[in-house]
Amino acid sequence: MSASKAPRAPVHGTSFARPLTSVDVVLFTVQADALQVLLVRRPDDAAEPFPGRWALPGGFVNVEVDASLLDCALRKLREKTGAITPYLEQLGSWGSATRDPRGWSATHCFYALVPAMAVALHKGARADEVNWFDADAALRKRLAFDHAELLAAALARLRGKVEYTSLPAFLIEEPFSLPALQHVYEVVLGRPVDKSAFRKRMLDGGFMEEAGMRAAEAGQLGRPAMTYRLRDRSQAALFPRTFNARGADDAG
Amino acid sequence: MSASKAPRAPVHGTSFARPLTSVDVVLFTVQADALQVLLVRRPDDAAEPFPGRWALPGGFVNVEVDASLLDCALRKLREKTGAITPYLEQLGSWGSATRDPRGWSATHCFYALVPAMAVALHKGARADEVNWFDADAALRKRLAFDHAELLAAALARLRGKVEYTSLPAFLIEEPFSLPALQHVYEVVLGRPVDKSAFRKRMLDGGFMEEAGMRAAEAGQLGRPAMTYRLRDRSQAALFPRTFNARGADDAG
DNA sequence: TAAATAGTGTCTGTAAGACAGTATACT
DNA sequence: AGTATACTGTCTTACAGACACTATTTA
Numbered sequence: 431m432s433a434s435k436a437p438r439a440p441v442h443g444t445s446f447a448r449p450l451t452s453v454d455v456v457l458f459t460v461q462a463d464a465l466q467v468l469l470v471r472r473p474d475d476a477a478e479p480f481p482g483r484w485a486l487p488g489g490f491v492n493v494e495v496d497a498s499l500l501d502c503a504l505r506k507l508r509e510k511t512g513a514i515t516p517y518l519e520q521l522g523s524w525g526s527a528t529r530d531p532r533g534w535s536a537t538h539c540f541y542a543l544v545p546a547m548a549v550a551l552h553k554g555a556r557a558d559e560v561n562w563f564d565a566d567a568a569l570r571k572r573l574a575f576d577h578a579e580l581l582a583a584a585l586a587r588l589r590g591k592v593e594y595t596s597l598p599a600f601l602i603e604e605p606f607s608l609p610a611l612q613h614v615y616e617v618v619l620g621r622p623v624d625k626s627a628f629r630k631r632m633l634d635g636g637f638m639e640e641a642g643m644r645a646a647e648a649g650q651l652g653r654p655a656m657t658y659r660l661r662d663r664s665q666a667a668l669f670p671r672t673f674n675a676r677g678a679d680d681a682g
Numbered sequence: 683m684s685a686s687k688a689p690r691a692p693v694h695g696t697s698f699a700r701p702l703t704s705v706d707v708v709l710f711t712v713q714a715d716a717l718q719v720l721l722v723r724r725p726d727d728a729a730e731p732f733p734g735r736w737a738l739p740g741g742f743v744n745v746e747v748d749a750s751l752l753d754c755a756l757r758k759l760r761e762k763t764g765a766i767t768p769y770l771e772q773l774g775s776w777g778s779a780t781r782d783p784r785g786w787s788a789t790h791c792f793y794a795l796v797p798a799m800a801v802a803l804h805k806g807a808r809a810d811e812v813n814w815f816d817a818d819a820a821l822r823k824r825l826a827f828d829h830a831e832l833l834a835a836a837l838a839r840l841r842g843k844v845e846y847t848s849l850p851a852f853l854i855e856e857p858f859s860l861p862a863l864q865h866v867y868e869v870v871l872g873r874p875v876d877k878s879a880f881r882k883r884m885l886d887g888g889f890m891e892e893a894g895m896r897a898a899e900a901g902q903l904g905r906p907a908m909t910y911r912l913r914d915r916s917q918a919a920l921f922p923r924t925f926n927a928r929g930a931d932d933a934g
Numbered sequence: 935t936a937a938a939t940a941g942t943g944t945c946t947g948t949a950a951g952a953c954a955g956t957a958t959a960c961t
Numbered sequence: 962a963g964t965a966t967a968c969t970g971t972c973t974t975a976c977a978g979a980c981a982c983t984a985t986t987t988a
Contacts, residue, residue, distance in 0.1 A: 935988105936987105936988085937986105937987085937988085938985100938986085938987085938988100939984100939985085939986080939987105940983100940984075940985075940986090941982100941983080941984070941985095942981100942982075942983070942984090943980100943981085943982070943983090944979100944980090944981085944982095945978100945979085945980095945981105946977100946978085946979085947976105947977090947978085947979105948975100948976090948977085948978105949974100949975090949976095950973100950974085950975085950976105951972100951973080951974080951975100952971100952972085952973080952974100953970100953971090953972095954969105954970085954971085954972105955968105955969080955970075955971095956967100956968080956969070956970090957966100957967075957968070957969090958965105958966085958967075958968095959964105959965085959966080959967090960963100960964085960965080960966100961962105961963085961964085961965100
């Protein structure tokens, strides 16, 4: 904590030590009845921090190619997946002297939602280098850096917002049926929701428009469902109450 | 956007150009029936960016004294005010190649809530260098950097959360009466709230404990009020619905 | 007693929860 | 017909909004 070791910098100048600046992205999807998150493996190189550990996709801001933090997050996403128009929102930032062994480091963390089928993992991607994991299982892995903390924060934020927003609509292919959307809600929340209340809430929300009856598939059983599209893919709808009248939150 | 101008850095090394890293704090209080925000004046030096403009308190992270971003935000607060235990929450981060003329810069923005009387502006502080401004008036000033955007985001977040949390309790001295707390809500929201509904919500919230009847003051009119203290100063209580059943939000 | 402020009670509207019931497809 | 899935209706409960009412203080 002593400032005497470093050479004196001009009081108002910019020539002092700068923290490392990175961006990490928590990419969520729903697949196989589970909320999943994309992880990448750190290089297996002893000179690197946390070699061989799973981590969130991300990396240092490149001041030559990234115009902004958001741009940087989109670039990281593009490098790992073919996902093009995810729902993307900032989660917060984490910075300290100790979170990266290479020095004082601050990361700007985003989270993104994509339909599983929209993601084309990069051509050369191997399953032992980039892969989807159940969110709760990923939490129990020994992730690199403080990524377990970032993931926990992203999960809390997502689950909190799902209580009172239409966010899960970004985790599903369009057009979608209401029973399919309800299933996504239940997977994310980890509990069943009442069908009648769910339908009333969604239809009254006014954020969807009808997209015709579900296309018939072979072996499809039961009455076909109406399908819907989002009116506005840039933001989620807000409902006046949370599900179950429980106060649910996110840290933001 | 070409990477060819810079010397080649090792692929996984840390010897590339690093963005400037700063922390800014939006400090709110309620005073004189208005939501106010603390601003400081940039030095009147042509070598500095935005000389003489009003700005949010903040500055570069000092990797030698700040253990973390939160530490840095607390230091910035301490340097400008004597406020000791504010409610402090991260708002988000803003970073781009253009927001600071000195180079690629990322700021981590926090917002804090304090009771007006808890703030002792620093001894040498002059009103033309550090001062409180009505939040909406401050928004219309030509603030330095992108601080108008940060302030707008902080205001939106605060007003959004006030709809469904007990945050305004951090803007008032303890112990406080329910009518006094209601007044703070009304000042922040900019609209009246119903007394009966307000009292039910606060008392049912279970986040306060009684602290005796209001001390008698000379010239005090009307029935004395019960006063309360917060049970937990570290976090706000959440209510199951928003006021007025309107969907209010923050971007986080 | 009048004025001012604190606090309560009652009615209504809205939307969620529970769950039974109806509708439309396939085999 | 039987089964599976989609969708609707009805009753109850919870709580915010409106607003009239009571309570306790000082002048």
